Amino acid sequence: xxxxxxxxxxxxxxxxxxxxxxxxxxxxxxxxxxxxxxxxxxxxxxxxxxxxxxxxxxxxxxxxxxxxxxxxxxxxxxxxxxxxxxxxxxxxxxxxxxxxxxxxxxxxxxxxxxxxxxxxxxxxxxxxxxxxxxxxxxxxxxxxxxxxxxxxxxxxxxxxxxxxxxxxxxxxxxxxxxxxxxxxxxxxxxxxxxxxxxxxxxxxxxxxxxxxxxxxxxxxxxxxxxxxxxxxxxxxxxxxxxxxxxxxxxxxxxxxxxxxxxxxxxxxxxxxxxxxxxxxxxxxxxxxxxxxxxxxxxxxxxxxxxxxxxxxxxxxxxxxxxxxxxxxxxxxxxxxxxxxxxxxxxxxxxxxxxxxxxxxxxxxxxxxxxxxxxxxxxxxxxxxxxxxxxxxxxxxxxxxxxxxxxxxxxx
Numbered sequence: 001x002x003x004x005x006x007x008x009x010x011x012x013x014x015x016x017x018x019x020x021x022x023x024x025x026x027x028x029x030x031x032x033x034x035x036x037x038x039x040x041x042x043x044x045x046x047x048x049x050x051x052x053x054x055x056x057x058x059x060x061x062x063x064x065x066x067x068x069x070x071x072x073x074x075x076x077x078x079x080x081x082x083x084x085x086x087x088x089x090x091x092x093x094x095x096x097x098x099x100x101x102x103x104x105x106x107x108x109x110x111x112x113x114x115x116x117x118x119x120x121x122x123x124x125x126x127x128x129x130x131x132x133x134x135x136x137x138x139x140x141x142x143x144x145x146x147x148x149x150x151x152x153x154x155x156x157x158x159x160x161x162x163x164x165x166x167x168x169x170x171x172x173x174x175x176x177x178x179x180x181x182x183x184x185x186x187x188x189x190x191x192x193x194x195x196x197x198x199x200x201x202x203x204x205x206x207x208x209x210x211x212x213x214x215x216x217x218x219x220x221x222x223x224x225x226x227x228x229x230x231x232x233x234x235x236x237x238x239x240x241x242x243x244x245x246x247x248x249x250x251x252x253x254x255x256x257x258x259x260x261x262x263x264x265x266x267x268x269x270x271x272x273x274x275x276x277x278x279x280x281x282x283x284x285x286x287x288x289x290x291x292x293x294x295x296x297x298x299x300x301x302x303x304x305x306x307x308x309x310x311x312x313x314x315x316x317x318x319x320x321x322x323x324x325x326x327x328x329x330x331x332x333x334x335x336x337x338x339x340x341x342x343x344x345x346x347x348x349x350x351x352x353x354x355x356x357x358x359x360x361x362x363x364x365x366x367x368x369x370x371x372x373x374x375x376x377x378x379x380x381x382x383x384x385x386x387x388x389x390x391x392x393x394x395x396x397x398x399x400x401x402x403x404x405x406x407x408x409x410x411x
């Protein structure tokens with residue numbers, strides 16, 4: 001089942017639990033606006049190449065729309081649509097005043113030089129500049145994009161609209177980015193994990209963790225878990241997978257990855273099959289890479305007691321059912337990885353105020369938001385006698401539905 005179908009299914013289930021009016025339910029699913037643009041640029045060798053860019057703006061009932069821009073060969077309308085909708089629910093779960101959006105360009109950023117990436121980003125911004133904005137739609141980095149990409153969007157947008165630092169988040173610090181933003185998603189995952197484990201009378205210290213994906217989110221989550229006394233025993237990314245049942249020294253692994261660009265040949269752990277990380281013996285499994293990695297083929301073999309969805313949509317619905325029957329507790333993506341968008345919100349607030357916070361304030365506020373959201377989700381679970389995924393979805397859908405009704409959606 002693809003991401004859009006799975007998200008719609010979760011939404012419909014939540015709408016049924018809440019007893020939403022069928023017309024309201026339908027209107028909440030329909031995106032506000034879908035944008036598709038052709039981005040034609042000269043390559044460094046002088047030849048012309050064209051890429052398709054998308055932006056789906058899903059809902060603005062609770063505030064400006066917000067969401068990442070990804071550069072990836074598999075960017076296509078269905079996926080962008082699902083992720084935009086997911087952002088609507090994610091911002092509502094975290095209780096930040098945004099709606100959802102998502103965008104991307106169907107390209108492989110590894111095949112493009114820095115100057116080609118800059119030209120592509122600027123052309124894309126030129127095509128959508130009148131449809132994004134500080135109080136309309138605020139992009140952020142995603143797969144294949146970074147702070148530099150946001151700097152180019154900010155610069156190009158500002159040519160049309162004057163200096164507008166709050167038009168994007170995840171910017172370089174020198175251009176108004178927030179301290180703590182780079183670590184935010186990984187840190188949020190750790191705060192969420194801590195809140196979940198506390199509910200079960202446990203803490204991160206002494207627990208064993210397997211982490212699939214060692215990019216920004218996975219690396220920060222591993223580092224912070226390691227610092228809190230958790231044992232990271234298996235790690236994988238696209239370069240390979242390693243394990244050490246006594247715990248991997250994450251500081252050393254980060255240095256090794258920094259110097260070699262790979263997990264391979266790390267002396268403090270043994271090589272393993274990357275597919276085995278998901279079914280490795282551990283207390284907590286954290287998928288931090290692509291969607292759909294937990295499916296009907298491997299769900300029955302998962303040995304973890306807790307799954308923290310740091311990636312978007314890592315567990316497809318069939319796997320969800322298998323894991324639930326096994327008694328595995330799944331912390332859903334719309335809450336677990338909301339740390340990034342929460343600190344993006346803090347960055348936006350700082351830009352609008354023209355007043356920057358220190359890193360401790362950012363991290364303390366993030367912990368407050370993540371912990372509060374967890375207790376709100378648990379409240380919905382108790383009210384509606386449902387699991388954490390439906391607790392998060394009912395919390396989110398209820399908030400968006402209430403805002404929509406209060407604004408007068410049928411007028």
